[in-house]
Amino acid sequence: MNSLEIFGLSFAVLLEVILINIVLSGDNAVVIAMASRNVSKKQQKKAIFWGTFGAIILRLIFAVAIVYLLKLPFVTFLGGLLLVYIAIKLLIDNDNDSHREGGSSFISAVKTIITADAIMSLDNVLAIAGAVEGNIAGIMIGVIVSIPLVVFGSQLILKAMEKHPIISYAGAGILAWTAGEMMVGEPKFEYILPQDYHLLIPTAITVLVIGLGYLANKIRLFS
Numbered sequence: 001m002n003s004l005e006i007f008g009l010s011f012a013v014l015l016e017v018i019l020i021n022i023v024l025s026g027d028n029a030v031v032i033a034m035a036s037r038n039v040s041k042k043q044q045k046k047a048i049f050w051g052t053f054g055a056i057i058l059r060l061i062f063a064v065a066i067v068y069l070l071k072l073p074f075v076t077f078l079g080g081l082l083l084v085y086i087a088i089k090l091l092i093d094n095d096n097d098s099h100r101e102g103g104s105s106f107i108s109a110v111k112t113i114i115t116a117d118a119i120m121s122l123d124n125v126l127a128i129a130g131a132v133e134g135n136i137a138g139i140m141i142g143v144i145v146s147i148p149l150v151v152f153g154s155q156l157i158l159k160a161m162e163k164h165p166i167i168s169y170a171g172a173g174i175l176a177w178t179a180g181e182m183m184v185g186e187p188k189f190e191y192i193l194p195q196d197y198h199l200l201i202p203t204a205i206t207v208l209v210i211g212l213g214y215l216a217n218k219i220r221l222f223s
Helices: 011-024 026-036 041-069 075-092 103-131 136-163 167-184 197-222
Strands: none
Touching: 026 041, 026 075, 026 103, 026 136, 026 167, 041 103, 041 136, 075 103, 075 167, 075 197, 103 167, 136 167, 167 197
């Protein structure tokens, strides 16, 4: 084995995998921070740990099944729709003090983290699979590398949200944009949607999610 190779992958490819994870783990960190921000302080780290743990297990499963998953019709489009719902839900749940009390919020946060991270991981795992040309060991390395990035990133974002709650709108916008990109990236739409729509649709969805969340929070504030 070449001294510059690990599991049959060159150092350059491994570096590419790490860079992909740095770029693509940001939105995963955002959803973890947003989902756990209404959990009681002493349960926040537990929510982040168990949510991330469940998400990583699903990423490993996706790493093996990604080729088959992406053959399913409309899987990325439906994933995008579900992510839009999650983004709106997380934004409307903002500042809801009732979520800070019971254990149900802990379970809810973990389920939201796992669900949203699983959806967004489709693109993440696909990008890594392309970089390592389907090398399963390389995909696994990519998933493992993403763990500290997501965990530490989510904790930094969570602290920022506690000081500046307005950041939650930016977080919801990031998730909405990711959802829009997934929807227009659906292979079934490849020859149907004009190229201009690949920017227009994510923009419209982002504005819609932030607008709906803002209005819902304003109405609740005055009710």
